[in-house]
Amino acid sequence: MSQEKRRAQTGRNRNKEEMMVTRRQFLVSASALAGSVGMGLHSSRAWAAPTSPKPSKLVAIVTSTYGPALEAFAKEWTKQTGIPVEVISQSYDTTYTKIVTALAGGSATDIVIVDSIWTAGFVQAGFLQPLNGFVGSATKDLVPVSIDQRTIDGKVYSMPISNEAKFFYYNADILKAGGYNTPPRTWEEAAKISQDLKDKKLVKHGTIWGWQQSEGLICDYVALVNGLGGKLIDDGGKWIVNQGPGVKALEFMVDQLKSGGADPSSISLSDRQVVDSFSAGEHAFLMSWSFALGALNNPKNSKVVDKVKLDLVPGFASAGTTSTSVVGGSGFGVTATTKAADWAWDLIQFATDRTRQIEIFKIRSNVPVWKELYTNPAVVKEYPYISQMERQFEYATWRPNIQNYAELSGVLQLQIHKALSGQVSPQAALDQAATEMAKL
Numbered sequence: 001m002s003q004e005k006r007r008a009q010t011g012r013n014r015n016k017e018e019m020m021v022t023r024r025q026f027l028v029s030a031s032a033l034a035g036s037v038g039m040g041l042h043s044s045r046a047w048a049a050p051t052s053p054k055p056s057k058l059v060a061i062v063t064s065t066y067g068p069a070l071e072a073f074a075k076e077w078t079k080q081t082g083i084p085v086e087v088i089s090q091s092y093d094t095t096y097t098k099i100v101t102a103l104a105g106g107s108a109t110d111i112v113i114v115d116s117i118w119t120a121g122f123v124q125a126g127f128l129q130p131l132n133g134f135v136g137s138a139t140k141d142l143v144p145v146s147i148d149q150r151t152i153d154g155k156v157y158s159m160p161i162s163n164e165a166k167f168f169y170y171n172a173d174i175l176k177a178g179g180y181n182t183p184p185r186t187w188e189e190a191a192k193i194s195q196d197l198k199d200k201k202l203v204k205h206g207t208i209w210g211w212q213q214s215e216g217l218i219c220d221y222v223a224l225v226n227g228l229g230g231k232l233i234d235d236g237g238k239w240i241v242n243q244g245p246g247v248k249a250l251e252f253m254v255d256q257l258k259s260g261g262a263d264p265s266s267i268s269l270s271d272r273q274v275v276d277s278f279s280a281g282e283h284a285f286l287m288s289w290s291f292a293l294g295a296l297n298n299p300k301n302s303k304v305v306d307k308v309k310l311d312l313v314p315g316f317a318s319a320g321t322t323s324t325s326v327v328g329g330s331g332f333g334v335t336a337t338t339k340a341a342d343w344a345w346d347l348i349q350f351a352t353d354r355t356r357q358i359e360i361f362k363i364r365s366n367v368p369v370w371k372e373l374y375t376n377p378a379v380v381k382e383y384p385y386i387s388q389m390e391r392q393f394e395y396a397t398w399r400p401n402i403q404n405y406a407e408l409s410g411v412l413q414l415q416i417h418k419a420l421s422g423q424v425s426p427q428a429a430l431d432q433a434a435t436e437m438a439k440l
Helices: 003-016 029-038 067-081 092-104 119-124 132-141 144-148 172-177 187-199 215-227 244-259 264-268 273-278 291-296 341-351 354-364 377-382 386-393 405-420 426-439
Strands: 058-063 085-090 111-115 167-171 205-207 283-288 308-311 325-327 330-334 396-398
Touching: 058 067, 058 092, 058 330, 058 341, 067 085, 067 341, 067 354, 085 092, 092 111, 111 119, 111 341, 119 405, 132 341, 144 386, 144 396, 167 172, 167 291, 172 187, 187 205, 187 244, 187 283, 215 244, 215 325, 215 396, 215 405, 244 264, 244 405, 244 426, 273 283, 273 291, 283 291, 308 386, 325 386, 330 341, 377 386, 405 426
Parallel strands: 058 085, 058 111, 205 283, 325 396
Antiparallel strands: 111 330, 167 283, 167 308
8 A cells, every 4th residue: 555545544534523613613713812811811913023025925735623723813814914825724634645746746835734743754855944943942932742743853843733642531420430539540440440330330341442443543552652661663763563562552452352441342433433432421431632622521412511521641550650642733834935934934923822822722622832821820710621731741752753654654553453353463463563664
């Protein structure tokens, strides 16, 4: 399978169940921004506009996830600058190809969205220009993982739009009915509680996962390997998934399915579908992205409104770890071919300022990238769980930032899924994956 097809497969299921944000939600931004100003966050321009000649327009290519937000923010920016912005948005799984086709073909494009796993490939292709001269010392004000995963050889290639990580959600009502007042701190404890809740007929299965053969499966695997003190690639660039923590993580996943601690339907669910399943109120635990918080508290579709709480993802007692997670998310990059880099950066700076970060958080539950927002008294009062979300980033890792990541991920997805479905052993699956990936 070609790299392009693997990349499409990686994102295909992600888009189908994507939690879309309507344009109407963002077009109420005037009143919403007023609320943010009430929190002590100001939407007015705090920096000087560029002095270079204004372009006739700017063109941005983004995913449909962030298209409505950028359109709304760009409308405000255009009122201040007089520069119109054309926002081209499409599904996640077609965006990579859209960007590559546009930039390789010489189309006039100024800004592109950069998924964290696309960074290395875009840089290698010469599509992006470093943003160090624009970002400057502001990097120290960002949550470290949000900017670190966008940095290669000391050069920053995109400005993060929002933070994203896997968080631990639990049904507090179910735990209380089972005699538990606090969530598990380790995955070993979670397994015991899951079995106990099953025996008491309070759940069908303790945990439900999104382990369909897709990128979401790799995200969970990376987080579990990290929780066991390991990583996927050693310092010499060799894939070591078939050693130590890599094998233990997959053995844990398989054991959970065999024991019934994890719902067997997990292997057919994407990381979007699993949130819908958890919202039925038949499971105690879920590890998911930040968007799940809003979805689980939507009374139109959820039976667990106000019943679900958020805590640190458990660590592993066997590894002596406190917690683990994996980060992701997207950023805005400035193309290497734009003739209006300073104006493109001005729009990015406007769209990602502190006020608009709160708007994205308010509507999509995507976590802010600016450190100060996690301690702003008014923000914390409005969103008390934001401090807990910040703590999670301390224990998070990210997927390898390498040029042919999508193709390598496709190989690993296939072999891990074979083990989860009982076709091969964890060791055999990872041995095969390591062999194939070494050839790539």
